[in-house]
Amino acid sequence: MTRKQTPMTLALCALGLFAASAASAFAADAPSAPPKSEISAAVGAGAKFTPPPESAIPDDEFGKMVKLGRDIMLDTPKYAKDFVGNTLSCSNCHLDAGRMAGSAPLWAAYVSYPAYRSKNKKVNTFEERLQGCFKFSQNGKAPPLGSKTLVALESYAYWLSKGLPVDEKVAGRGYPNLPEPQQAPDYVRGQKVYEAKCIICHAANGEGQYVNGETVFPPLWGPKSFNWGAGMGSYKNAAKFIYANMPYGMSYSLTPQEAWDVAYFMDAHERPQDPRWQGSVAATRAKFHDSKFSLYGAKVNGKLLGDIGAPKPR
Ligand code: HEC
Numbered sequence: 001m002t003r004k005q006t007p008m009t010l011a012l013c014a015l016g017l018f019a020a021s022a023a024s025a026f027a028a029d030a031p032s033a034p035p036k037s038e039i040s041a042a043v044g045a046g047a048k049f050t051p052p053p054e055s056a057i058p059d060d061e062f063g064k065m066v067k068l069g070r071d072i073m074l075d076t077p078k079y080a081k082d083f084v085g086n087t088l089s090c091s092n093c094h095l096d097a098g099r100m101a102g103s104a105p106l107w108a109a110y111v112s113y114p115a116y117r118s119k120n121k122k123v124n125t126f127e128e129r130l131q132g133c134f135k136f137s138q139n140g141k142a143p144p145l146g147s148k149t150l151v152a153l154e155s156y157a158y159w160l161s162k163g164l165p166v167d168e169k170v171a172g173r174g175y176p177n178l179p180e181p182q183q184a185p186d187y188v189r190g191q192k193v194y195e196a197k198c199i200i201c202h203a204a205n206g207e208g209q210y211v212n213g214e215t216v217f218p219p220l221w222g223p224k225s226f227n228w229g230a231g232m233g234s235y236k237n238a239a240k241f242i243y244a245n246m247p248y249g250m251s252y253s254l255t256p257q258e259a260w261d262v263a264y265f266m267d268a269h270e271r272p273q274d275p276r277w278q279g280s281v282a283a284t285r286a287k288f289h290d291s292k293f294s295l296y297g298a299k300v301n302g303k304l305l306g307d308i309g310a311p312k313p314r
Pocket residue numbers: 073076088089090091092093094104105106108109112129130133134137138153173174175226230231232237
């Protein structure tokens with residue numbers, strides 16, 4: 001494997017969760033667990049597609065762009081720093097550098113655009129969809145259309161999807177279905193799940209863990225995390241992601257109820273303002289968060305979520 005040892009993979013090894021090789025992730029409590037590529041297929045609920053291996057990236061100008069796209073995925077604050085306002089990388093949510101079925105893989109996305117999005121009420125090109133994750137999930141700003149950053153990410157996604165038919169219903173896209181919760185999602189139950197199953201990596205204050213300024217475990221809330229406009233801020237999306245992907249390396253180990261509860265708990269914490277801020281929490285909620293899965297504008301523990309003033313200028 002060509003991938004470098006990141007602080008994160010080193011820390012996972014230190015935690016004893018993974019074997020010495022960073023790229024071949026084996027859960028410690030299941031030494032004979034299948035390699036990640038097979039886990040991917042299982043996670044992606046019916047996904048049969050395997051993107052080409054990194055060794056197949058061509059050694060030419062196009063290949064250089066593909067590699068830059070992969071690097072941006074893996075270390076976004078470093079390779080796309082002008083457009084990032086937090087400590088997250090794309091691959092923190094699109095696992096295995098955007099390869100992993102069931103964590104909104106890039107190959108499935110690539111063959112699904114242009115597409116209408118109710119979020120901005122227009123048909124979005126793939127590049128415009130990428131811009132969205134910069135603005136909200138990365139709490140940054142949209143790289144211009146045609147910029148090297150977007151061309152690199154598009155090249156990488158195109159290359160990953162080699163051989164896939166153009167079809168937005170491709171198996172493995174987005175997140176697998178999660179059954180509705182039997183009981184309404186609950187903060188206190190979610191907190192218990194968090195303390196038992198998440199805190200060891202994502203920390204008591206939800207802000208993740210860092211070594212020499214590099215993200216080892218990504219933040220789930222607080223000023224370094226995704227902002228209120230991000231897809232993960234819908235606790236339905238978050239529950240689906242968590243159910244299929246967390247705790248890291250232990251897909252589907254939570255019950256659906258636990259996934260809903262912990263997603264609710266995570267999304268009931270303060271985070272950077274929605275950049276589409278309308279001047280007040282009520283107006284912003286009315287325009288962009290009129291959903292039972294958004295806690296923006298809800299009162300939790302006596303505090304109005306989102307009541308942190310206008311977004312910081314960038
Ligand atoms: C905080 C988590 C998070 C981060 C960080 C993040 N994304 Fe996303 N991304 C999401 C979520 C959530 C969705 C919506 C998934 C869904 O609705 O199925 C999404 C959707 C997408 C899609 C569309 C997927 C599809 O099938 O339509 C693309 C493409 C994408 N992200 C690319 C990126 C890129 C590139 C970056 C880094 C610049 C990035 N994302 C960073 C959470 C994140």
